[in-house]
Amino acid sequence: MTAEIISVGTEILMGNIVNTNAAFIAERLSALGISCYYQTVVGDNADRLKDQLKRSLKRSDIVILSGGLGPTEDDLTKETAASVCGYKLVEDVKARQDIAEYFKTRGKEPAENNWKQAMVPEGCTVLYNPNGTAPGIIMQKGDQHVVLLPGPPDELVPMFKKQVEKYLSSLSEDVIVSRTIKLCGVGESSAEEAILDLIDNQTNPTIATYAKIREVHIRVTARAKNIKEAKTILQPTVREIKKRFKDNIFATEEEVTLEASVIDLLKKKNFSLSIAESCTGGLLSARLINVPGASEVYKSGFVVYSNKAKRKLLGLKKKAIDKYGAVSAQTAEEMTKGLAMETKSDVCVSITGIAGPGGGSAEKPVGLVYIACNVKGKITVRQYMFKGTRAKIRESSAAEALILIRECVANR
Amino acid sequence: MTAEIISVGTEILMGNIVNTNAAFIAERLSALGISCYYQTVVGDNADRLKDQLKRSLKRSDIVILSGGLGPTEDDLTKETAASVCGYKLVEDVKARQDIAEYFKTRGKEPAENNWKQAMVPEGCTVLYNPNGTAPGIIMQKGDQHVVLLPGPPDELVPMFKKQVEKYLSSLSEDVIVSRTIKLCGVGESSAEEAILDLIDNQTNPTIATYAKIREVHIRVTARAKNIKEAKTILQPTVREIKKRFKDNIFATEEEVTLEASVIDLLKKKNFSLSIAESCTGGLLSARLINVPGASEVYKSGFVVYSNKAKRKLLGLKKKAIDKYGAVSAQTAEEMTKGLAMETKSDVCVSITGIAGPGGGSAEKPVGLVYIACNVKGKITVRQYMFKGTRAKIRESSAAEALILIRECVANR
Numbered sequence: 001m002t003a004e005i006i007s008v009g010t011e012i013l014m015g016n017i018v019n020t021n022a023a024f025i026a027e028r029l030s031a032l033g034i035s036c037y038y039q040t041v042v043g044d045n046a047d048r049l050k051d052q053l054k055r056s057l058k059r060s061d062i063v064i065l066s067g068g069l070g071p072t073e074d075d076l077t078k079e080t081a082a083s084v085c086g087y088k089l090v091e092d093v094k095a096r097q098d099i100a101e102y103f104k105t106r107g108k109e110p111a112e113n114n115w116k117q118a119m120v121p122e123g124c125t126v127l128y129n130p131n132g133t134a135p136g137i138i139m140q141k142g143d144q145h146v147v148l149l150p151g152p153p154d155e156l157v158p159m160f161k162k163q164v165e166k167y168l169s170s171l172s173e174d175v176i177v178s179r180t181i182k183l184c185g186v187g188e189s190s191a192e193e194a195i196l197d198l199i200d201n202q203t204n205p206t207i208a209t210y211a212k213i214r215e216v217h218i219r220v221t222a223r224a225k226n227i228k229e230a231k232t233i234l235q236p237t238v239r240e241i242k243k244r245f246k247d248n249i250f251a252t253e254e255e256v257t258l259e260a261s262v263i264d265l266l267k268k269k270n271f272s273l274s275i276a277e278s279c280t281g282g283l284l285s286a287r288l289i290n291v292p293g294a295s296e297v298y299k300s301g302f303v304v305y306s307n308k309a310k311r312k313l314l315g316l317k318k319k320a321i322d323k324y325g326a327v328s329a330q331t332a333e334e335m336t337k338g339l340a341m342e343t344k345s346d347v348c349v350s351i352t353g354i355a356g357p358g359g360g361s362a363e364k365p366v367g368l369v370y371i372a373c374n375v376k377g378k379i380t381v382r383q384y385m386f387k388g389t390r391a392k393i394r395e396s397s398a399a400e401a402l403i404l405i406r407e408c409v410a411n412r
Numbered sequence: 413m414t415a416e417i418i419s420v421g422t423e424i425l426m427g428n429i430v431n432t433n434a435a436f437i438a439e440r441l442s443a444l445g446i447s448c449y450y451q452t453v454v455g456d457n458a459d460r461l462k463d464q465l466k467r468s469l470k471r472s473d474i475v476i477l478s479g480g481l482g483p484t485e486d487d488l489t490k491e492t493a494a495s496v497c498g499y500k501l502v503e504d505v506k507a508r509q510d511i512a513e514y515f516k517t518r519g520k521e522p523a524e525n526n527w528k529q530a531m532v533p534e535g536c537t538v539l540y541n542p543n544g545t546a547p548g549i550i551m552q553k554g555d556q557h558v559v560l561l562p563g564p565p566d567e568l569v570p571m572f573k574k575q576v577e578k579y580l581s582s583l584s585e586d587v588i589v590s591r592t593i594k595l596c597g598v599g600e601s602s603a604e605e606a607i608l609d610l611i612d613n614q615t616n617p618t619i620a621t622y623a624k625i626r627e628v629h630i631r632v633t634a635r636a637k638n639i640k641e642a643k644t645i646l647q648p649t650v651r652e653i654k655k656r657f658k659d660n661i662f663a664t665e666e667e668v669t670l671e672a673s674v675i676d677l678l679k680k681k682n683f684s685l686s687i688a689e690s691c692t693g694g695l696l697s698a699r700l701i702n703v704p705g706a707s708e709v710y711k712s713g714f715v716v717y718s719n720k721a722k723r724k725l726l727g728l729k730k731k732a733i734d735k736y737g738a739v740s741a742q743t744a745e746e747m748t749k750g751l752a753m754e755t756k757s758d759v760c761v762s763i764t765g766i767a768g769p770g771g772g773s774a775e776k777p778v779g780l781v782y783i784a785c786n787v788k789g790k791i792t793v794r795q796y797m798f799k800g801t802r803a804k805i806r807e808s809s810a811a812e813a814l815i816l817i818r819e820c821v822a823n824r
Contacts, residue, residue, distance in 0.1 A: 002699070013448055015439025016622055022453070027427025036425050037460055039453035041434070047626025048449060114454070189483045189523035197757050199485065209484065211422050211564075219428075281701025282694025285715040290803055292769055300721040303687070303697040303713025305706065313712060357704055385517050388543040391702055392566045 001172050003034045003062035006052055008077050009151060010043040012067075012397075021066045021149075021156055028160060032168055033176035033223060035060065044074040053084050053146075062168065063142055067151035069134035071113040078137065081148055085141040087121030095126060095135045102133050127163045131155045138167060143287075145171065177230035178221040179238050182251040184214060184258060184403045191216040194244050198237060205237050214399035215258060248404060258402050260288045265409055266297040266347065271375075273405075274345035276302045276314055276335045278326065278352040279369065284398040299345045304335070314338030327352050329370050329381045330333070336374035347409060349372040351401055353384070357394045369397045373408040380408050413584055415446045415474035418464055421563060422455040424479075431559075433478045433568055440572060442620070444580055445588035446474065446633050456486040465496050465558070473556055474580065479563030481546035490531070490549065491728045493560055497553040499533030507538060507547045514545050530812040539575045543567045550579060557583065589642035590633045591650050594663040596626060596670060596815045601630045606656050610649060617649050625804075626811035627662075627670060662818060670814045671699045677821055678709040678759065683787075684758035685817075688714045688726055688747045690738065690764040691781065696810040711757045716747070726750030739764050741782050741793045748786035760786040761817055763809055767802045781809045785820040792820050 005022050022039045029036045038056070042048045046278040049068075056063045068077030081242070082089055096118035103110045110133075117134050120126050127136030132155040137148040147164055149156045183191055188211040192199065201209050220237050224230035242249060266273055269352050275285050275298075283335040285301035288294050305308045309319050315338040316331070324330040335350030353369030360366035367386040372379060384400055386393040434451045441448045450468070454460045461480075468475045480489030488497050494501055508530035515522045522545075529546050530537050539548030539561075546562040548571050559576055561568045581587065595603055600623040604611065611619050617634040629772070632649050636642035654661060662673040678685055680706050687710075697713035700706050700793050716722040719733050725749040728743065736742040747762030765781025772778035779798040784791055794816060798808040 012435070013438060013451065014442045014620065015435045015437070017432060018432050018435040019451075023424070023427045023430040025427070028427055030426045037455060037457070039425065039431075040462075041451035043449060045449075052450075142413075185665075187520070187523075189525055192414065192484050193523055193525070208422060208486065210428065211482070229807055277694070280698065281706075281710075282697030282715065284690070285694030285700050286692065286806075289691075289715070289717055292802060294693075295718055298693075298715075300725060301694055301713075301715025301717075303694065303701070303710075303715070305701055305710050305713075309712040337614055349493065385519060387514065387517060388566060389570065390704060392543065394702065 001034050001062065001174075002060045003029050003036050003064060004038040004040070004056050005036065006049075006056060006061040006063060006065045007039070007041045008044065008049060008065060008068035009041070009284075010074075010077070012041045013043045021097040021151070023151055023159060024153070025064055025066070025160065028165060030176065030178070032165065033172055033174045034168060040179070044068060044076065046076050046080050049077065049080045050084055053081060057084070057141065057144055057146075062147065062171070063144070064147045064149065064164075066149040066156055069117065069136075069148060069150045071111065071117055071133065072377060077148055078121075081139065082114070082121040082147055085121070085139045085146055087124065087139055088124045089117050089119040090121040092120045092126055092135070094128060095120060098128055098135070099133050116265075125167070127159050129155055129159060130240060131158060136163070138164075174225065175221050175227055175230055176221060176223050177227055177234060178219055179234055179252065181218045181220070181241055181245070181249055182258070183216045183218065183240065183245055184250050184406070185246070186216060186248045188216050191218065191245070195241060198240065205234050207237065213395055214315045215405065247410070248349040257291070259401065261296050262402050262405050263288060263291045263297055269412065270297045271297065271346035271409060273297050273347045273349070274300045274339055276304055276339045276348070276350040277334070278305055278310070278335075278350075279355040280351050280394050280398050280401070281305055283352050283394055284349070284351065284401050286396055287402070300343050302339065310335065314342065325364065327354050327364055327368060327370065329383060332370035332372035333379055336372040336379060340374055340377070346376055347405060349401055349405055352396055353397055355397075356389045357390060367393050369400075371397065371401050371404050373401075373404045375408050375412050378408075378412075380404065413446050413474065414472045415441050415448050415476060416450040416452070416468050416472040417448065418461075418468060418475060418477045419451070419453045420456065420461060420477055420480035420630045421453070422486070424453045425455045427597060433563065433565055436569060437476055437478070437567070437572065439622070440577065443631060443633055444577060445584065445586065445633065446580065456480055456488065458488050458492050461492045462496055469496070469553065469556055469558075474559065474583075475556070476559045476605055478561040478568055480550075480591065481529065481560060481562045483523065483529055483545065484729060485525075489560055490533070493551065493558055495549045496535040497558055499535070499536065499551055500618070501531040502534045503530050504538055504547070506540060507532060510547070511545050531636075532553060537579070539571050541571060543568055543570060548575065550576075566736055574719065586635045586637065587639050587642055588633060588635050589639055590631055590666070590668045591646055593630045593632070593650065593653055593657070593661055593663065594670070595628045595630065595657055595660040595661050596818070598628060598657070598660045600628050603630065603657070607653060610652065615679065617646050619649065626815065640763045659822070662699065669703070670811065672703045674814050674817050675700060675703045675709055676707050677818060681821060681824065683709065683758035683821060684711045684714065685709050685759045685761070686751050686755040687717055687761070688713045688751045688762040690717055690722070690747075690762075691767040692763050692806050692810050692813070693717055695806055696761070696763060696813050699810055699814070712755050713753070722747065726754065737776065739766050739776055739780060741780065741784075741795060744782035745783035745791055745793050748784040748791055752786050752789070759817060759821060761813055763813055765796070765805070765809055767805045767809075769802060779805050781805070781812075783809065783813050783816050785813075785816045787820050787824050790820075790824075
């Protein structure tokens with residue numbers, strides 16, 4: 001079974017809003033085992049929408065449209081789709097009641113054009129909308145299915161989860177099950193080379209790699225008649241990939257981030273963590289604290305961007321900073337030592353580097369970063385050379401710090 | 413002149429990532445005065461990509477593709493587009509040098525498949541990529557233009573701004589000049605209402621509003637025969653908009669971020685800044701330090717996520733935290749006072765709140781945040797109620813802290 005998504009709205013075409021609806025629908029379709037080969041965005045234009053819908057119906061079993069169900073003249077998705085599918089619009093009694101009710105509970109009067117939203121293709125499935133005034137619609141055209149959804153995500157998302165998924169799962173015979181294996185400390189090319197034989201032989205399950213900042217994600221996807229069978233198909237490939245990457249694997253679940261895996265590891269070891277950041281300026285702490293429950297391990301963070309702050313908050317000596325430079329292995333090491341003295345945390349991490357665009361030299365170019373990780377007195381200092389914008393160098397530094405923590409803590 | 417966007421990547425089709433590239437390109441095309449009627453997403457599949465590119469070339473003057481320029485076997489945008497446009501791939505000497513250099517500065521060896529990225533369509537325009545290993549490409553096919561860009565946003569965005577826009581503007585006889593006016597402390601609907609008369613009457617210049625996190629950007633765009641004339645057309649509208657929003661305007665240039673405007677303001681006042689963050693956990697510091705030259709004003713930052721850290725680093729009393737709660741106006745105020753005592757900075761900002769998903773109560777729900785700004789002893793504390801995910805609540809908090817600093821400092 002194949003589906004495709006058509007997002008309707010000039011505001012997406014103009015770049016005023018990011019198309020999060022398409023990403024949401026795509027993810028849910030994939031989880032339902034429905035293949036999606038196209039996403040398209042068209043503006044609020046009847047001719048182009050009609051063309052696109054006809055084209056989509058030539059190549060997909062299910063076409064899901066979002067947007068253009070509002071009350072204004074611009075909103076013409078329903079009218080256009082009904083005409084392409086050969087349906088006449090009629091008023092739906094319950095939809096009309098819903099609209100009246102919606103305005104009543106908000107102490108407002110509906111405008112005349114709101115009643116247009118109660119018109120639906122005759123004989124279709126109406127998806128009533130408790131979060132707005134536009135009902136969703138499912139029309140059949142022969143063996144094909146056309147689904148119309150309201151554009152606002154807080155209407156579309158619950159309607160999809162509660163009503164559309166039930167409808168779609170009843171259509172599909174196969175299920176799809178995916179497993180994501182997340183790696184760090186290895187680049188995308190090397191990761192792919194290491195499993196090239198598996199990739200080359202893939203049919204079911206399929207294998208795909210995704211490059212993230214200092215991470216590589218490998219997704220293995222199986223298709224089968226039921227979940228149990230799909231899992232059985234997945235297993236040997238997943239096991240083989242795990243065997244090949246061992247310590248580079250930080251997560252085997254889609255939801256688990258690198259920072260969450262670090263927090264989890266620290267929790268298991270019962271280690272507390274403190275951080276001193278110069279060039280990253282709080283980025284590493286911010287990532288860690290985005291993990292719910294981070295407070296169980298995260299003790300204190302210092303943003304010591306200036307040398308003065310490094311001296312005052314971490315007790316570094318002016319002479320030493322002057323001798324080695326603020327960006328040096330020695331300073332990174334002294335920072336973790338000072339941090340350990342100050343916080344008594346089990347794990348103390350420091351980052352110092354040149355994020356640019358200014359401040360670089362031939363000897364110490366922009367992108368040079370030192371990260372030190374101090375686990376109960378055992379200090380590892382590592383040098384990195386990142387490229388890119390100031391923001392990218394800082395993000396890469398924070399990511400590598402997480403990777404270094406993982407490595408140093410796992411070995412204890 | 414019309415353009416369309418084809419985003420290539422199974423990870424977008426599967427909903428693994430949101431297509432922010434399309435929104436970015438669409439926004440920039442619109443600023444260049446180039447109409448865009450379609451955005452399409454196709455997977456890493458040569459046949460479907462070929463079909464789509466051919467279809468796009470039937471209806472648009474410019475086709476911009478992003479993604480699929482990586483080193484792996486999945487990446488086939490370049491090969492496919494070159495074949496559709498009738499180009500042979502040849503090695504580009506500089507691209508090869510760039511790749512060698514990229515790995516050398518990182519102390520790594522390129523994998524064999526990385527050299528594939530140095531192959532370009534013969535005679536095309538190569539867009540060299542200082543932020544990654546995949547160069548971008550512009551091919552001509554008769555009067556039409558096919559632009560290939562790398563998928564990672566931190567490579568695509570600078571390449572588009574620095575290289576593609578120059579190329580695209582050279583295609584048009586008219587010049588387009590835009591001015592962006594950036595607002596904070598006002599919502600998108602209110603901003604739009606305040607200039608509805610101007611929007612309704614727009615032809616040249618045109619006016620568009622964009623909602624960002626706690627910011628609204630208004631872009632005014634004029635089309636004319638030359639830059640001088642375009643600027644003359646812009647001027648009255650820009651002046652009128654500035655008059656209407658006055659203090660809500662934090663920047664009148666596209667490149668100036670909210671954090672940069674805050675750093676700039678502090679520099680002008682010769683004020684130093686220190687920050688204590690609880691729920692944002694370093695996010696505010698990280699944004700400020702992303703501004704080159706932030707070190708001139710930024711003194712110290714403390715991440716005091718735990719109550720223990722609040723007491724130890726900022727000298728808060730256990731009794732007071734217990735009495736009012738860690739998330740309270742009183743605690744926010746005490747945090748800025750402690751911070752001022754500790755750092756002697758002119759401006760001391762503190763944030764404490766409940767980012768969720770846990771930790772909320774009926775009285776203090778998830779999303780409740782207090783921000784205090786202490787300018788030389790004069791303290792302003794403000795309460796906020798944000799909605800959304802943990803990440804969104806934290807981002808909104810950091811943004812509102814910047815807005816509060818701006819307001820409190822401007823009045824001094």
